[in-house]
Amino acid sequence: MPQGLPGLQVRQGRQGLQRPPKTGDGTFGPQMLSCAQQQGDIMQNGVLADSQIEALIQGGAIGATEPILPEQVQPASLDLRLGDRAYRVRASFLPGAGRSVAERLDELTMHEIPLGTGAVLEKGCVYVVPLMERLALPAGMTAAASAKSSTGRLDLMTRVITDQGIEFDRVADGYEGPLFAEICPQSFSVVAQPGQLLTQIIFRQGRTFLDDGELRAVHAQTPIVDGDPVISDGLGFSVDLRPRDGDLVGYRAKRHTGVVDLARVGHYPPADYWEEVRTSDGRIILDPGAFYILMSREAICIPPDCAAEMAPYLAMVGEFRVHYAGFFDPGFGWDGAGGAGSRGVLEVRCHEAPFVLEHGQVVGRLVYERMSQRPRALYGREIKSNYQGQGLKLAKHFKG
Known part of the structure; x- marks a missing residue:
């Protein structure tokens, strides 16, 4: 070198x-x-x-x-x-x-x-x-x-x-x-x-992370999730395997594909790189080593005075990982920034043994942090945001 x-x-x-x-x-x-x-x-x-x-x-x-x-x-x-x-x-x-x-x-x-x-x-x-x-x-x-x-x-x-x-x-x-x-x-x-x-x-x-009591106070003022929050060392979230329409619940990466040019947006046909994952009974089996794109059941909100980082849930619930990209900007899913709660996309990889994943199973948590001051721009409003109000969505490089 x-x-x-x-x-x-x-x-x-x-x-x-x-x-x-x-x-x-x-x-x-x-x-x-x-x-x-x-x-x-x-x-x-x-x-x-x-x-x-x-x-x-x-x-x-x-x-x-x-x-x-x-x-x-x-x-x-x-x-x-x-x-x-x-x-x-x-x-x-x-x-x-x-x-x-x-x-x-x-x-x-x-x-x-x-x-x-x-x-x-x-x-x-x-x-x-x-x-x-x-x-x-x-x-x-x-x-x-x-x-x-x-x-x-x-x-x-x-x-x-x-x-x-x-x-x-x-x-x-x-x-x-x-x-x-x-x-x-x-x-x-x-x-x-x-x-x-x-x-x-x-x-x-200095200190940035909100404890559970502080997070409950934030939720009381600006709901951070639709429905009752599961708050324990952050906001717990679960996987959606019973979509409102149809039976498409995710995508699984194909093993043998062409390259992805990172400079190309909206260019690649999803079918060349991904297999659809469908289920009618609210469960799927994760294969060891396979990579999946799934979606959270909850619609999540990050108020303007907070940021959040996705963190692992307890390893005892299953040997899989659900996050590779972990930061959520202020305004993500916030109604004032063009969202009424946004689903979190889950990047899932299973380890060691096949694992049955059930609808509504808690798979991760969001750790909320206080902002030092309110940002001038918010996610989804003043800045271009690819994933505000998202559903089940692949990376921006793929069509559709």
Whole structure:
């Protein structure tokens, strides 16, 4: 691997990472906000909102090798862009305390792949791609990453790693350094290009998570689910295997398909990549290793002052996983943002043994977090949102 990781040649230190306010061309130009001014905006505990993320960009806590575009800033997160090359590695890894990602890549890289105008990332292989963005977080601030919705629905396992990282998708308090995406296509080989958005990151100041009592108070004021909520370490949700119309309850990824070009939206016929899953008795059998797209029975709402993260339910209810893309923005399913509750799409993979999944079985939970301040834009209203008011829906790359 070439020394220095080409594409990550960003000056060190917070001064070298500073990014300017927006200019007429839609990018960000010379810094205008002091750190003291920014801290006045972001010290309220909670998940940072869009305007606060912009303040971090303007003050240099978020930098990049290319100007950060305004459309990357979402109501409660920042979309992260792929850099210009991928490293095919022998195995997934975490750097561990005292070690950098670059050091581990020196040990594990098999070959380097320029992404250029597009390169195939093959199913079953592990790649590490330096991201364009990097961080210099202030003390007391952490961050967490997740695959974007369309990434999860493609079964494209994508996780962020950092220097000295001991967990995937978690950025330590005060972290300063580069960001990397580990990408492992599970069901479909994909064509990837520089600048594409596969992951997103949120920023947390202080305590953000709502306990069960606080969540019940939120529900009393703005219902977070249709019907009676199941609240225990978050909002429990179940699977819908008795649709109101027909017997189509989900999709199962085919094992042998063509590639999916991530740049193509509404392009691929679903039947070339997916088998329909139908049932008339409210149950299906999950096959080990197979990937399914299913839907929650509940219609979920994220009020404007909250965000949410999908988390596993208890392993004792079954050996399967129901989330790959985990963040829900403020306004998801909220009536004031064009939704009257939205179903959650479940990305399900069964482990080890076949498992009978029943209608109404609780399969996951949403952990709600308070926002540091209300976002300027909400999901489904001020921003274009592919999945507001969604039903059973595949990734945006497929027709229909």
